[in-house]
Amino acid sequence: MRGEIKGLNEECGVFGVWGHVDASHITYYGLHSLQHRGQEGAGIVVSDREKLKIHKGMGLVNDVFDEDRLDRLTGTGSIGHVRYTTAGDSDFVNCQPLLFNSQTTSLSLAHNGNIVNASALKHQLEHQGSIFQTTSDTEVIAHLIKRSGYPNLQDSIKNALTMIKGAYALAILVEDALIVAQDPNGLRPLSIGKIGDAYVVSSETCAFDIVGAEFVRDVQPGELITINDEGMHIDRFAYSTQPTICSMEYVYFSRPDSDMGGVNIHMARKNLGRQLALEAPVEADVVTGVPDSSISAAIGYAEASNIPYELGLIKNRYVGRTFIQPSQALREQGVKMKLSAVRGVVEGKRVVMIDDSIVRGTTARRIVKLLKEAGALEVHVRISSPPIINPCYYGIDTSTTGELIASKKTTEEIREEMGADSLSYLSVDGLKEGIGRSKEMTNCGQCLACFTGEYPTDIFPEADHPYDKVLGGK
Template identity: 85%
Template sequence: MRTEIKGLNEECGVFGVWGHEDAASITYYGLHSLQHRGQEGAGIVVSDEKRLKVHKGMGLVNDVFNEDKIKSLTGNGAIGHVRYTTAGDSDFINCQPLLFNSQTSSLALAHNGNIVNATALKRQLEHQGSIFQTTSDTEVIAHLIKRSGYPNLIDSVKNALTMVKGAYALACLVEDAMIVALDPNGLRPLSIGRLGDAYVVSSETCAFDIIGAEFVREVQPGELIVINNDGMHIDRFASGTKRTLCSMEYVYFARPDSNVDEINIHMARKNLGRKLAEEAPIQADVVTGVPDSSISAAIGYAEQSGIPYELGLIKNRYVGRTFIQPSQALREQGVKMKLSAVRGVVEGKSVVMVDDSIVRGTTARRIVKLLKEAGAKEVHVRISSPPIINPCYYGIDTSTKGELIAASRSTEEIREEMGADSLAYLSISGLTEGIGRPDEGPDCGQCLACFTGQYPTEIFPEADHPYDKVLGGK
């Protein structure tokens, strides 16, 4: 659960398989493993090497699919997607994978991330005659592929990807192949595995464990990989690339049992908690974490500080994530439904409450109140990431500084607003060292833009920019 990152709306998840007779079933289980990355919609497209078939809808994977639907999706290749809206409206038409049919062939696309120059590209494509059926930035890629003018699909995809800027872990499906690609900065995770003779691809390695697949390799920045009946063929569409993986994958987004860039998420979060205890010690009776993404960091804080870890907050697992609610009033009510303080653990105690991040601050304030209503004598809030002071344009839905409490308030002002007895954040150096990349500069292999304002790509949201010229814009 994410009780705060909420306005840091969740990223999406992609999954694919080629060469398995039960491709749709495998993809269904893969999407279950990625459900934490998006709960608004889900979809699967399959190929029987003659045509593509799709089923998708709004809601959780279990809401969208049943046994009959999966049986109807026959084929040995498939791609799937779980979605949280970061670009485009939250409705059925934007559910992915997006499927496009032409007189000669079909193409399906599933994408995790955000195209920062999508608005300008769409404007130019419409000027040239394109008609868009969705408001998703992913559709821009399909139009670029179709308009490339190259005689073969692979060159067309390469050409299209040189025009888009931003973050994308992309899975494409055609009748006779699956194609995967990662943006030149490698902002999003994407891995390849083997399941017998079949290949699988997933936003997170935790999906491989569920289906019994063996990890093979991560897709590298700027790579384009074609998987068909002849095997796996590795190509590139960009050179001179350098990875800047989103730091929030380690802090919050990825599942604890996933490995991202060869680093286990649970161990990274424990290390963040250890660093936090070193940087912001406090005398207290118990340490507790906000379920679920902060538990690992809380355990690390407890181990380093010597303060016992206790289950001070309980999550109700039968309600949705609070940040999905459309209004602040409903979001706060969602916190009441989702979390309960354990009075027997916190009453009369000085409590260290470890959370992974603060965005708006409203939920953190509510959790502090929950703990104090349950009798906590003191609540000391410790955050296992630095203050988020800048918007993210790469697939996390915080597009303005106005949404970010730390962008306009000091740590002391935030502490006072939430009613905590103390508040401390992890430093940027503590973050990079805890994850396992001690260089906090541009060579640390991580995107730190939400903490530092130093973005790995140019940002042109809703504005004219040089990339218009690629499509003949004036």
């Protein structure tokens, strides 16, 4: 479990290899390190330079793959994917990578993000004769590539990417190359590393440490990079870019041992906690964090406030993560199974409970109750991000404001509902200051749309973008 953000579900993780004899095994370990980004399904596609082979299934990486299956996935190029559903149903047919075969070649895609104009594009493609096999927005990309009509695959991909809007870190595998692309805003992370002469790509750099790869570079917004036997060729499909990586990658989604945009995630979260202590101090005896993603912020809060940090909440690591459960009832039952308060730490104490966010409010209410049942005299809730008041359309599963408690209730009303003695959020300016990405990399910022309502792209309401105009139809 990763704090209250169980109500925010990140879509997936992407990993790829080119030029290594153990490509499938390396991808397997890479997906293990990205398991936190999706637990509904996993898959790997490999290229042996003549054809593409696939294995995928529902469940965790360990459930889907064993040694025998990996040994049958022979090849020196591969892409892999772990999935959480944000667009499309949660079933096998939508598991990625998606694989498409034609008379001349095969193509496989793994996608992290969400295409906000996918429905309009799909309607027009169907009108022009396309037949879709999945409900995933990723399949739209494949149809656009195939219909582009360019003799060169890279040109076809670039043409297709100019038609889609939204967030995408994309890995494409064909028989003789691995191709990666990043949307013009760089909303979802994607990095490139090397193992000897072989290249690897990953949604997070933590996977490089697991497979023994050395970080080379981040894929930049608007880039299309082809990796083949000749090396790495960098091209662009978009020249007007506005780098705005999702701020929740820093707050919650990414593993603390990953680096993103020149910033270590653990240190960024500690800074958020320090900033929170400056903005929302309170007299207390102990600081504790909701496992796991809030621990770093809790340590930073404790250091800045000179209040001892303690493990006041313990996570049962043998229970599945609550944030991937598809129903609210299962999420609440998961919280009961996964967390327990440490009575010896919190009994008779004034406790500062640090969490990374509040979405629906149900989990925070349960945790406050756990702490008070364990004897906490007071529970002061501090949130290391601003109130989430707007939906995300870029791959986080909150499509309506009705799902967001902060969009319809005041901070005081939320505090009263959860039974806390006080409640404070980090400010938007405090979030930007804590992450500090703009200081590390010039001309780079964060997407803050879920806090401010200022989206970096058009959201493409379909009523404002008639289907027959999307692909130039009549």
